[in-house]
Amino acid sequence: MGPIATTFIIIAIIAIIVIISNVKVVPQTKAYVIERLGTYSDTWKAGIHVKIPFIDRIAKQVSLKEQVADFPPQPVITKDNVTMQIDTVVFFQITDAKLFAYGVERPIAAIENLTATTLRNIIGDLELDHTLTSRDTINAKIRGILDEATDPWGIKVNRVELKNILPPREIQDAMEKQMKAERQRREAILTAEGEKASKVLVAEGQKESKILAAEADKQSAILAAEAIKEAKIREAEGEAEAIYKVGEARAKAIELINNANPGEGYLTMKKLEAFEAASNGQATKIIVPSEIQGVAGLASAVKETISK
Numbered sequence: 001m002g003p004i005a006t007t008f009i010i011i012a013i014i015a016i017i018v019i020i021s022n023v024k025v026v027p028q029t030k031a032y033v034i035e036r037l038g039t040y041s042d043t044w045k046a047g048i049h050v051k052i053p054f055i056d057r058i059a060k061q062v063s064l065k066e067q068v069a070d071f072p073p074q075p076v077i078t079k080d081n082v083t084m085q086i087d088t089v090v091f092f093q094i095t096d097a098k099l100f101a102y103g104v105e106r107p108i109a110a111i112e113n114l115t116a117t118t119l120r121n122i123i124g125d126l127e128l129d130h131t132l133t134s135r136d137t138i139n140a141k142i143r144g145i146l147d148e149a150t151d152p153w154g155i156k157v158n159r160v161e162l163k164n165i166l167p168p169r170e171i172q173d174a175m176e177k178q179m180k181a182e183r184q185r186r187e188a189i190l191t192a193e194g195e196k197a198s199k200v201l202v203a204e205g206q207k208e209s210k211i212l213a214a215e216a217d218k219q220s221a222i223l224a225a226e227a228i229k230e231a232k233i234r235e236a237e238g239e240a241e242a243i244y245k246v247g248e249a250r251a252k253a254i255e256l257i258n259n260a261n262p263g264e265g266y267l268t269m270k271k272l273e274a275f276e277a278a279s280n281g282q283a284t285k286i287i288v289p290s291e292i293q294g295v296a297g298l299a300s301a302v303k304e305t306i307s308k
Helices: 003-021 097-102 107-123 128-132 135-153 169-260 264-279 290-307
Strands: 023-026 030-036 039-044 047-050 056-063 066-070 074-077 083-094 155-166
Touching: 003 023, 023 030, 030 097, 039 097, 056 097, 066 107, 074 107, 083 107, 083 135, 097 135, 107 135, 107 155, 135 155
Parallel strands: none
Antiparallel strands: 023 047, 030 039, 030 056, 066 083, 074 083, 083 155
């Protein structure tokens, strides 16, 4: 093999190596910023790409995943002059690789500084108590400002969270004492309400017991009255039955007498017996039937005759 052939083979091998080394496979979550002769040329997305040797170069590899930046605590002053430490967490995503590569130097540091200044501006308009209870409002305001500011850098701010809000130690102690006092107050209120409810339940139970006792007494009295009523009814029915029986017996006796066809003498004797019974009473005047008067006169005459 001559020198020319050897040189050709070497050149061919070098060419193959150069070509292979300039074939690039871009992953799914990456984007490559390509410069040609020092100026922006193209942005490679996922797939196979070939760059021109010695002319094109990969200026920046950009991750398209959502990223998290945890910034250290920043001192801020509230509207009522309380200094506290607040650390934030920013969730962002690169949407334009070209703007991210050429928009700003050290974009993460820029986001951190922008977050700190925005946080100071927002907290400066709030008092301490409002700051501690307005996390969502503060998060939304910071996210809106950061998203608008980072748009020229090809960055989309998806979310901002206040990770910790740390007031001064003396204020923390005062807040703990206040919370303890509040818990004790609520405990006292709950205890008083429990005692009140217990007394109300006891009173209602006593009331219900008295109502039931009164109802029982009333029912007992009704039953006793009904028993007395029933006894009197039965007594009256017995007396009526007795009167009926006596009358029935008399009627039977009269019927028997009438059936026997009694004589005038028998009837006269009965009239005398009736007159005798009437004369033994308390009446001051007695009307004597004419028949009895005749019988009486006859009896007097007979008596005088016997006497003489």
